[in-house]
Amino acid sequence: MAAPMMRKGMSLLLFLERYSGLSGRSPVFYKFVRRCTTQASNSDTVETSEPEISSSGDNHDVPRPGVDLRRFSDIQEERRQEALRSVLVRHVGKATEDELAKFCSHFGEVKSSFTYGNQELYTLLEYKSKGSVHSLLNTAHFRSVLEVLPYKSRLLSFRSSSWMNSTSKKSSVGDMTAEQKFSILATKLCAAQSMEEQMQVLVRETQLSEGETRLRFLVCSLVEDAITGYFPGCIVHPFGSSVNGFGNKGCDLDMYLNLNVEEHKPKKRNSFPRMEYEVKTVPTERAATQNLLSTVGQSLGEFVPSCRHVQYILNARCPLVKFTHEASGIQCDLTSNNSIALKSSELLNLYSRIDPRVPPLVYAVRHWARMHHITSNMPGGWITNFSLTALVIFFLQYTDKPVLPGIDALKELADKADTCVLEGNDCTLVSDLTKVPPSGNTDSIDDLLLEFFEFYSNFNFKSCGLNLRTGEIQEKKNFDALYIQNPFEQQLNLSKNVSMHHMEKFVQLAREAAWMAEQPDFLQPEVGPKGGVTPWGLVSILSGYNRRKRRLMDQKEFTPIFDSIKSGNPKRNSSHGNVGPRIHITEPVKFKSVLKSAKSKVDKRTKSGNRR
Ligand code: GTP
Ligand code: MG
Numbered sequence: 001m002a003a004p005m006m007r008k009g010m011s012l013l014l015f016l017e018r019y020s021g022l023s024g025r026s027p028v029f030y031k032f033v034r035r036c037t038t039q040a041s042n043s044d045t046v047e048t049s050e051p052e053i054s055s056s057g058d059n060h061d062v063p064r065p066g067v068d069l070r071r072f073s074d075i076q077e078e079r080r081q082e083a084l085r086s087v088l089v090r091h092v093g094k095a096t097e098d099e100l101a102k103f104c105s106h107f108g109e110v111k112s113s114f115t116y117g118n119q120e121l122y123t124l125l126e127y128k129s130k131g132s133v134h135s136l137l138n139t140a141h142f143r144s145v146l147e148v149l150p151y152k153s154r155l156l157s158f159r160s161s162s163w164m165n166s167t168s169k170k171s172s173v174g175d176m177t178a179e180q181k182f183s184i185l186a187t188k189l190c191a192a193q194s195m196e197e198q199m200q201v202l203v204r205e206t207q208l209s210e211g212e213t214r215l216r217f218l219v220c221s222l223v224e225d226a227i228t229g230y231f232p233g234c235i236v237h238p239f240g241s242s243v244n245g246f247g248n249k250g251c252d253l254d255m256y257l258n259l260n261v262e263e264h265k266p267k268k269r270n271s272f273p274r275m276e277y278e279v280k281t282v283p284t285e286r287a288a289t290q291n292l293l294s295t296v297g298q299s300l301g302e303f304v305p306s307c308r309h310v311q312y313i314l315n316a317r318c319p320l321v322k323f324t325h326e327a328s329g330i331q332c333d334l335t336s337n338n339s340i341a342l343k344s345s346e347l348l349n350l351y352s353r354i355d356p357r358v359p360p361l362v363y364a365v366r367h368w369a370r371m372h373h374i375t376s377n378m379p380g381g382w383i384t385n386f387s388l389t390a391l392v393i394f395f396l397q398y399t400d401k402p403v404l405p406g407i408d409a410l411k412e413l414a415d416k417a418d419t420c421v422l423e424g425n426d427c428t429l430v431s432d433l434t435k436v437p438p439s440g441n442t443d444s445i446d447d448l449l450l451e452f453f454e455f456y457s458n459f460n461f462k463s464c465g466l467n468l469r470t471g472e473i474q475e476k477k478n479f480d481a482l483y484i485q486n487p488f489e490q491q492l493n494l495s496k497n498v499s500m501h502h503m504e505k506f507v508q509l510a511r512e513a514a515w516m517a518e519q520p521d522f523l524q525p526e527v528g529p530k531g532g533v534t535p536w537g538l539v540s541i542l543s544g545y546n547r548r549k550r551r552l553m554d555q556k557e558f559t560p561i562f563d564s565i566k567s568g569n570p571k572r573n574s575s576h577g578n579v580g581p582r583i584h585i586t587e588p589v590k591f592k593s594v595l596k597s598a599k600s601k602v603d604k605r606t607k608s609g610n611r612r
Pocket of ligand 1: 240242247248252340342344345384385386486493494497
């Protein structure tokens with residue numbers, strides 16, 4: 001394990017040096033503009049926009065600068081309405097953004113637009129009112145009346161009057177490899193002044209942008225349009241990382257199709273006379289979900305433009321349909337009968353906003369896990385991002401001075417309107433963020449990250465489970481490699497799928513990360529032989545690169561440490577085991593103090609002018 005990581009570290013260094021002069025321009029460009037007027041000629045009055053921050057006004061004097069204090073459900077509903085007022089337009093030939101804006105402004109006031117693409121340009125255009133979308137659609141034509149399925153959607157193409165002159169498509173820069181992307185990111189991280197800043201830069205560089213978030217809601221809205229014909233009143237909600245506050249550029253889009261059947265249940269039992277819908281019956285609820293998703297998947301594949309490569313995974317615990325939405329480049333997972341998953345996303349979103357240290361910490365841990373193949377998009381025994389985020393949240397609940405409250409405490413703060421019972425489970429959560437008292441913990445995010453690694457390096461996963469409701473350790477009820485009590489379906493383990501192998505790998509890598517932070521040069525940027533900066537701080541942890549590690553490997557100072565989680569008795573110096581080369585860790589390390597002393601060394605060096 002360590003040897004390939006070392007090789008990866010070396011190639012990272014070469015990449016860093018080779019790409020250190022790159023502008024960092026992504027092959028797919030995104031431009032989001034908020035239009036102030038409907039006049040295309042005034043398009044130079046537009047501004048680039050970051051996600052808007054707003055406050056509900058009922059803030060109880062809790063200072064949370066930069067945090068959106070609105071209720072999760074209000075934010076989702078506002079996004080949904082925004083999407084319903086929007087269209088997605090492909091530019092054909094040389095059609096420019098200004099030509100498109102001018103054309104579209106004939107049908108109503110354009111509120112904002114978002115243009116993206118490389119080979120082909122697309123614009124997501126939001127009108128001020130839904131009526132304008134209908135007016136625009138009424139003027140749209142089919143390219144031909146033959147050989148097409150005349151499906152009408154809000155995915156359109158725009159040909160300007162000069163389209164005939166179009167010569168060729170824009171040249172494609174081609175997709176970068178993951179390694180190239182990371183080297184560009186690493187260059188930016190290495191240029192930061194502190195590890196704390198590196199963690200903030202990581203969030204800024206990798207989180208979903210405003211335009212990408214809008215695009216995700218629009219894709220849900222387009223899919224909803226396709227299903228509404230069969231099931232009027234249905235809603236397709238995004239959930240998972242698209243809305244939980246931890247979304248990365250390019251993450252999948254998890255969708256939950258809600259048929260809103262609850263609304264049509266009789267208010268009183270045995271109330272007569274009443275009218276009932278005539279329906280077909282199905283043997284089980286699961287069979288109904290499977291039939292529904294199978295039919296919906298077929299419609300998406302056959303009729304809905306841009307939905308391609310439909311795959312049916314109907315026998316999974318949670319049946320789903322996977323497809324690619326080509327115009328947005330988003331991989332979609334459509335599920336139904338999955339309301340608890342949406343509530344879980346609300347829970348994570350709440351935690352992401354309770355304390356500003358949570359997002360940088362979760363992004364760092366998620367990125368670290370992805371770089372080291374602890375998480376994966378493939379099905380299998382990997383730790384999912386959901387479980388990984390739960391591990392971070394639990395650590396923040398359990399730490400000496402808790403940064404985050406347990407879920408039970410969040411339930412205590414809820415008011416009557418927050419009461420929520422899903423599939424027989426009490427899923428009540430406070431929705432007013434301002435009711436959650438701030439934490440007394442003042443640790444910096446880089447300290448917390450290293451404490452996280454230390455905490456799980458020593459955790460007794462064999463006999464202990466994690467309870468996010470109480471924020472306490474609980475006795476494990478089975479032999480699962482990782483036991484995290486499901487926050488809403490409390491009888492279940494949300495990490496049931498995780499294999500012992502992946503758990504061992506997680507602990508091993510947590511120890512390596514903690515060990516790296518112990519090294520005296522951990523926070524010290526150094527110029528490499530070719531002029532690039534060698535990885536330091538967060539970049540060392542993400543890439544697994546460490547200068548001293550090579551020396552230690554050469555000296556064969558590696559010992560196995562993974563017997564510990566099998567025996568449930570962490571032994572840092574065990575000399576048995578066959579889990580591959582391991583880094584030798586001596587006594588439990590006081591990483592915090594190590595980091596602080598390393599910081600002060602760097603500060604001294606900075607003051608004396610030695611630092612870059
Ligand atoms: P990405 O990997 O960035 O897509 O993160 P994500 O949070 O969206 O995770 P993912 O797409 O794997 O899962 C989407 C949702 O499915 C999560 O928000 C959870 O509600 C649910 N989910 C995912 N993994 C698990 C799991 O291991 N156990 C349970 N109970 N639910 C899960
Ligand atoms: Mg997801």
